[in-house]
Amino acid sequence: xxxxxxxxxxxxxxxxxxxxxxxxxxxxxxxxxxxxxxxxxxxxxxxxxxxxxxxxxxxxxxxxxxxxxxxxxxxxxxxxxxxxxxxxxxxxxx
Numbered sequence: 603x604x605x606x607x608x609x610x611x612x613x614x615x616x617x618x619x620x621x622x623x624x625x626x627x628x629x630x631x632x633x634x635x636x637x638x639x640x641x642x643x644x645x646x647x648x649x650x651x652x653x654x655x656x657x658x659x660x661x662x663x664x665x666x667x668x669x670x671x672x673x674x675x676x677x678x679x680x681x682x683x684x685x686x687x688x689x690x691x692x693x694x695x696x
Contacts, residue, residue, distance in 0.1 A: 622670070623635065624670060631670040632677075635670065651675050651679065
């Protein structure tokens with residue numbers, strides 16, 4: 603009987619959630635991106651954004667997948683700056 607480690611289970615879960623970025627439904631792409639935040643440590647946010655930008659450079663992405671990655675970047679950027687206490691810079695509030 604194989605018992606999965608907690609880390610392996612989380613990697614599988616995160617991979618599954620990231621897969622929904624390709625969905626044809628906008629709401630599913632957005633919820634997918636939002637649900638990743640609590641699964642990652644703050645120091646992983648920048649790595650995730652970098653990974654999204656790297657993926658966006660691929661010319662074979664479908665529009666929904668590219669849009670899902672951009673939604674993820676947007677959500678992670680907002681969360682990053684909110685954590686840093688400078689959320690007014692992005693939202694335009696003074």
